[in-house]
Ligand SMILES: Nc1ncnc2c1ncn2[C@@H]1O[C@H](COP(=O)(O)OP(=O)(O)OP(=O)(O)O)[C@@H](O)[C@H]1O
């Protein structure tokens with residue numbers, strides 16, 4: 677792996693009232709890597725994701741993605757640059773179909789301006805057809821094509837997580853931030869999710885993954901960052917992290 681850093685976050689801090697949820701934290705993701713982010717409950721991992729994607733504004737710190745500063749951008753603009761995240765509790769719309777959930781994520785080239793839409797009906801129909809084709813291809817690749825017209829609410833918790841991941845592919849992401857992709861997912865589906873992540877990674881997508889399941893971290897990640905009480909505790913290969921006494925202590929003290 678070269679020193680080609682796709683994401684550099686430096687000195688990020690965020691307090692909620694008196695709680696320093698993230699305190700001068702730093703994290704890097706190399707281009708092409710699957711990087712892990714671990715730490716005990718309440719360590720600030722999800723808050724760090726919120727800061728990276730600007731769902732919450734940081735008190736301090738900077739974020740550079742693909743050699744450009746992104747910390748001043750909105751979460752929507754950050755997504756347009758190619759950084760897409762999923763949520764600890766999957767955010768799919770239960771009363772829409774699986775396919776509609778996919779289509780909601782599709783970028784709208786033509787836009788939503790009324791007159792533009794009216795004037796560009798043929799182009800819009802073409803765009804819609806291509807988006808549907810793309811969505812069905814992605815659903816097929818993750819084994820959800822047969823459920824395309826079912827309500828997303830009818831999916832199992834694990835399938836909902838899979839759908840949320842599949843949806844990120846609608847916008848051709850460069851970096852996907854996954855918040856606990858294996859939590860509450862049955863072991864068979866966890867294995868499938870790991871295989872999909874590896875496949876997408878081989879296709880050029882980088883990943884930053886928060887996960888408590890150490891088997892998932894060990895099998896997927898080339899690099900692991902450890903947060904504890906909002907700050908950096910360690911960084912290394914999965915094996916180095918597994919043998920790090922300080923990390924062990926942080927978890928035992930949980
Ligand atoms: N919006 C908020 N308002 C107040 N406190 C918050 C908020 N979000 C997070 N916190 C607090 O910040 C700290 C870090 O929370 P965070 O959810 O980032 O941890 P985490 O590492 O993702 O934990 P877990 O592994 O349990 O998901 C916790 O003490 C949490 O209670």
Ligand SMILES: [Mg+2]
Nearest residue numbers: 721722723764
């Ligand atoms: Mg969390």
